Amino acid sequence: xxxxxxxxxxxxxxxxxxxxxxxxxxxxxxxxxxxxxxxxxxxxxxxxxxxxxxxxxxxxxxxxxxxxxxxxxxxxxxxxxxxxxxxxxxxxxxxxxxxxxxxxxxxxxxxxxxxxxxxxxxxxxxxxxxxxxxxxxxxxxxxxxxxxxxxxxxxxxxxxxxxxxxxxxxxxxxxxxxxxxxxxxxxxxxxxxxxxxxxxxxxxxxxxxxxxxxxxxxxxxxxxxxxxxxxxxxxxxxxxxxxxxxxxxxxxxxxxxxxxxxxxxxxxxxxxxxxxxxxxxxxxxxxxxxxxxxxxxxxxxxxxxxxxxxxxxxxxxxxxxxxxxxxxxxxxxxxxxxxxxxxxxxxxxxxxxxxxxxxxxxxxxxxxxxxxxxxx
Numbered sequence: 001x002x003x004x005x006x007x008x009x010x011x012x013x014x015x016x017x018x019x020x021x022x023x024x025x026x027x028x029x030x031x032x033x034x035x036x037x038x039x040x041x042x043x044x045x046x047x048x049x050x051x052x053x054x055x056x057x058x059x060x061x062x063x064x065x066x067x068x069x070x071x072x073x074x075x076x077x078x079x080x081x082x083x084x085x086x087x088x089x090x091x092x093x094x095x096x097x098x099x100x101x102x103x104x105x106x107x108x109x110x111x112x113x114x115x116x117x118x119x120x121x122x123x124x125x126x127x128x129x130x131x132x133x134x135x136x137x138x139x140x141x142x143x144x145x146x147x148x149x150x151x152x153x154x155x156x157x158x159x160x161x162x163x164x165x166x167x168x169x170x171x172x173x174x175x176x177x178x179x180x181x182x183x184x185x186x187x188x189x190x191x192x193x194x195x196x197x198x199x200x201x202x203x204x205x206x207x208x209x210x211x212x213x214x215x216x217x218x219x220x221x222x223x224x225x226x227x228x229x230x231x232x233x234x235x236x237x238x239x240x241x242x243x244x245x246x247x248x249x250x251x252x253x254x255x256x257x258x259x260x261x262x263x264x265x266x267x268x269x270x271x272x273x274x275x276x277x278x279x280x281x282x283x284x285x286x287x288x289x290x291x292x293x294x295x296x297x298x299x300x301x302x303x304x305x306x307x308x309x310x311x312x313x314x315x316x317x318x319x320x321x322x323x324x325x326x327x328x329x330x331x332x333x334x335x336x337x338x339x340x341x342x343x344x345x346x347x348x349x350x351x352x353x354x355x356x357x358x359x360x361x362x363x364x365x366x367x368x369x370x371x372x373x374x375x376x
Contacts (some may be wrong), residue, residue, distance in 0.1 A: 003070050006052035014066070018057060025053040111243035114141070117236045118249045123220060125257040129314060131222035131290045135215055136250070141238045142212045147201035151208040155200035161190035168194035211239050218250050223265065223315040226254040259287065265314045265323025270334035271307075273297060288312050288325055295327060303331040 007014050010024045031037065032046035055061045055073065064072035121134045137368040143149040152158050160166040164187035172183050186192030200206030218236060224230075229251045236246025271286060281299035285292050293309050306328050313323030337345070 004048060006055055006065065009052040010047050010056065016056075019188075021053065021056050025049060029053075032278050040270035048228065068314060072327055088177045091127040110241060113243045114237035114239040114246035116246040116249060118251060120251045121218075121220070122255065123224070125253050125260070126289060127220070128224055128252075128254045129222065131224075132220045133217055134220060134250075135217050137247075138214045138235070138248070140214065140236065141209045142214070143205040143210055143238060144201055144210045145212075147208065149208045151201055151204070151206045153199040153201055156197075157200065159196050161187060161188040161194055161196050163187050164194060166194040168192045216248070220252060221317055222320070223317040224252050224254070225262070225317075226252065228252050228317075260289070260325075262314065263326075265316050265321075267313045267323065267325045269325065269327055271295075271297075271327045272330045273301070274334070275320045275334055278303070278329070278331060286325075287328065287329075293325070297337065303328050303329055305329045 012024050032042045034043045034178040119136050119154050140255050164170050169184050170187050195282045229249050232248040234245045235248035239245050259269050278301050282297045285294050306326050309325040311322045315322050
């Protein structure tokens with residue numbers, strides 16, 4: 001007898017999502033469950049629904065089925081039909097857990113890593129240049145100083161739970177719409193701990209941990225940039241059930257500098273020059289972080305040109321080599337002139353105009369405009 005298409009059995013399309021398959025399975029299983037449907041063929045339908053569900057909810061098997069059909073599943077294809085009776089949770093695996101998640105005591109009592117903490121520090125530009133040590137104030141969960149995490153008053157008795165015999169979990173048998181199934185749950189007597197605390201710690205009230213205000217120094221490396229963060233492993237919240245603590249992430253903000261702009265490890269600045277300095281050249285002392293440096297401006301320097309001072313920039317955060325200071329030249333045009341300055345510039349303008357004609361150089365812009373309108 002030819003096997004039915006698994007997608008048709010569940011009434012879903014071939015591209016159906018896992019959630020769509022899960023919802024359809026619930027509906028079909030309730031419809032054909034032998035405890036609810038005594039019609040001839042209902043039990044066979046129920047087995048087909050479960051077989052289809054087991055294949056389509058397994059990504060590997062579903063991929064083989066989509067590519068090769070039933071032939072791609074081999075002898076395991078009919079495994080779901082081998083079970084008898086109404087205990088489908090024993091015969092087909094723990095479908096209940098696939099619907100409702102793992103709420104067993106083992107999952108609840110497994111060691112879990114503590115939560116991460118985040119703090120923010122603000123550095124001056126100079127601190128980012130040289131590195132800094134900052135003190136943080138943390139409010140985090142730590143092991144109780146009184147009971148040292150045992151949850152019990154020092155010296156008090158801690159007994160093994162009689163209900164679960166120290167396992168922290170008990171088995172419950174329950175009958176539902178799908179039949180009878182066994183569920184493993186946390187022991188209600190010891191809340192999954194496997195032991196009974198006779199006298200809970202007076203400080204933490206049996207929690208084993210307490211909130212504590214702690215000071216912690218953190219070293220910020222030289223060359224750090226705005227928006228970077230420093231990770232301190234194990235400085236976060238206390239772990240649960242013996243799990244490791246979380247981490248502390250320190251987010252760094254760097255104040256801007258009034259002169260320098262940062263480009264990776266290089267520092268950029270603008271150097272304003274007057275006309276004489278640009279034309280004749282000059283030696284100019286400029287500030288750098290932690291001191292000053294002389295720089296030579298060549299004669300005839302053009303606005304927008306960039307001069308560099310090697311090795312005076314920010315340190316690279318990984319190898320501590322330093323970037324450069326990049327100096328962009330700008331031309332500073334005075335807005336006010338005294339009589340002496342005006343006369344000197346007039347003389348210069350006439351001299352430059354006469355020299356240009358004498359040397360046969362290109363005409364000035366005003367002469368070019370005049371020629372354009374007169375046609376000469």
